[in-house]
Amino acid sequence: MSRQTFDLTILGSSSATPTATRNPTSQLLNIAERFFLIDCGEATQIQLRRFKCKFQKIDHIFISHLHGDHFLGLPGLLASMHLLGRKQELCIYAPAALEEIISLINSQSDTMLNYPIRFIHTDDKGLNKLYEDQKVEVFSFPLKHRIKTTGFLFREKPAMRNIDKFKLEKHHVSLAEIHKLKMGEDAIADDGRIIPNAELTTDPLPPRSYAYCSDTLFHEEMADFIQHVDLLYHESTFLEDKKDRAKVTFHSTAMQAATMARLAHAKQLVLGHFSARYGELDDFLTEASGIFPQVELATEGKKISL
Amino acid sequence: MSRQTFDLTILGSSSATPTATRNPTSQLLNIAERFFLIDCGEATQIQLRRFKCKFQKIDHIFISHLHGDHFLGLPGLLASMHLLGRKQELCIYAPAALEEIISLINSQSDTMLNYPIRFIHTDDKGLNKLYEDQKVEVFSFPLKHRIKTTGFLFREKPAMRNIDKFKLEKHHVSLAEIHKLKMGEDAIADDGRIIPNAELTTDPLPPRSYAYCSDTLFHEEMADFIQHVDLLYHESTFLEDKKDRAKVTFHSTAMQAATMARLAHAKQLVLGHFSARYGELDDFLTEASGIFPQVELATEGKKISL
Structure with missing residues (x-):
């Protein structure tokens, strides 16, 4: 019997400043045909088209924080969903101020969306359940960044015997x-x-899980929220020789991401949010794999199936 | 003696909904090493990098109106200019509400730009001079769209004998x-x-001019503002068989764009802002060239030199 789908597609792997080949952060997660969009940097709608993801199937969008490279693709995506005839509700899980930003942009452009949006405001304290259905649960947990930021944990519910x-x-x-x-x-x-x-x-197969750790300082306590996760995405904006820069900017290095994967007893690690200063990314793999060998790089269009 | 530069680079040619190959509207105009960015749809900063345009040289940005496909790339571009060390002033010519949108986004992301922005609010009544230096003048003029919209006219000053x-x-x-x-x-x-x-x-060579006619209904009076322009960009969202749709949505057809080029006695015409419904664009050329033969299509990365 084939298992239900659990696919992560990388839409963007760059940090704040995109490059000619790397887009700002966004990912599409498909668990059992629930399509979850995770962060929505500029040009996400273009990436969705490029990789032939049907964006009208997305009913839930999770925004980790309000730095532009994580949400500036959202107003355009919402407008395209409208122009292409969307009617069904869209849920957006994000810091409260995003609702104000979207309202202002839509009112100034005289845009009345043809479908309802439900905003669920996230909170950066503790583990909070944001979403639940028969098969899947989604939680937020706090990260440590310059502004309020959360990670997201996606978990299958235990299957029946x-x-x-x-x-x-x-x-x-x-x-x-x-x-x-x-x-x-x-x-x-x-x-x-x-x-x-x-x-x-x-026994049924054990439920699978995915943790998304957006922009954050390395801090050990984060591991408590994501123990035994099957797949961990962790930002690694820098290499370890720039760890002082990582600290000042509230970001992590490849070595710190790998250390977190180990502390969390994760099964697989995917690195992303690479600074534009790096052209080739091989050193990220080399640095991380010394500590956590089951590691790969986020690259635009890559699909990781559990 | 070679003339001073007068180059237009197309960064995006799609209408509201981008496609896998066509980006939302943006153009870069270089007149005598003054770099003018005209509209700034989502992913403009990525297009600038792709086509190796040095975006720190842009000191003037002109936004025709506040539909998302014409300005949603701006907040990200402003942030990247900041992150890459910009210090010099940037002038943004746009409807007043853009300033409010940018302020809200920057305050919510706790972003303090390291360089000053000067907002010059545009007005959609009559011909207004927005910019002038020793060699170049820029004017706005009214278009007819669903919300307040202006075109822009860029003109070399007469050269000395x-x-x-x-x-x-x-x-x-x-x-x-x-x-x-x-x-x-x-x-x-x-x-x-x-x-x-x-x-x-x-006699010196005659001064050259470029008119940018963003989203608009076809209306003959517009020709008065752009008489004898050397290069006319005119939106053509639809083909003539969709002229009713063009009217309802306050857009133009290829035939109407060609008619305007003729009414204005333009020398060259470039068509853009194509609806996502069209894959191949040959019919746009065929339709327009029957009325105005010196016509070409806006395509991503195309450079037109006068």
Whole structure:
């Protein structure tokens, strides 16, 4: 049985100043056909088209903080969604002031969007559940940056237990018992015998998770929020020889990102938000892999599937 | 003698919704090493880098109106100018509300730009001089769009008359007379004779001009503002078979743009602001060239030199 989708697509990997080949930060996460857009730097709508992502399927947009390279693509994306006929609600999870910015831009351009937007204001204190449905939960957690900033944790809910149909037949357990079995309860056979759950089911695959750590200083306490995450995105604006610069600007180095992946017992790490001063990025991989070998670089258009 | 530079570079040719290959509107005009940015749609700073335009040389930015596809690249460009060390003043000619939008975005992102911005508020009534130096003048003029919108007219000042040095020697006219001659006055020879200006000088090349007609309904009166322009950019969002749609949305067709070029006695026409509904653009050329043959399409990165 194939698992439900869990795909991350990188739309932009640059820090504040884009380059000719690297766009400001944005990512598209598809969990079980829920499309979550994470940050929305300038030109995100162009990147979505370039990589053939259907942006009308995006119903939830998460903005980590209000530095321009993380949200300036949003007004244009909202306008294009409108012009292309969107009707369904869009939820935007972001610091409160984003609502004011979007309202001002839309009123000055005399734009009345044809679809409703629901703003959910984020808070940079503690772990907060922002979204939940049958299959997925999303949380924010605090980062340490120059202005209020949150990371986001996306987590599948635990799957139900897998039924062994041959065992069901063998023990004469009717289909009416399946729901109880999937939930972990024991079953009653046609002849009244109680059959233990473990005899009829197997463990489901463990739920997967993705943590997005946008602009932040390295701080150990962050690891508490993202323990055992399957995939960790962590900014690495600089290499370690610029760690003083990283500290002053509230950013991290490749080595610090790798250290965080280790502290969090992550399974995979992806680095991004590279300063425009770096042309080639090989040194980022070399530096991080000494500490955390399961590391790769965010590059425009890359898809990482769990 | 080579003339001073008069180059237009197209940075974006799409209408409101960008496509994978067409960016929102922006153009860079270089007249005698004055760099004028005209409109600044999303991702303009990325286009400037892609086409190797040095954006710190831009000291004047002209915004035609506050629809997002004409200004949403501005906040990011301003931030990048700051991050890359700009100190010199930047002048922005735009509707007044743009200042409010930029202020709100910068205050919410805790951004204090390291260089001064001077906002010059445009007015959509009549011809208004916005800028003037020794060599160039820039004017705004009204367009007819859903919100207040102006076009821009860029004009070289008349050059001084060209001195014929051989005739100067022949008539024994000293170098002290040159300034008067360049200004069109007669000269006095060493022996006191008055030598007519026409004997010693030749006509300068005529001043060149560029008119930028952003989003607008076709309306004949506009031609009065741009008579005998050397190069006319005119939006053509649609083809003529969609002229009803053009009217409803306050846009123009290729045929209307060509008609305006003819009414204005322009020398060359460039079409842009193409709707995302069109993939290939050959029909725009075909339609316009029937009325005005000296026509070409705006395409990303194209440079037109006068």
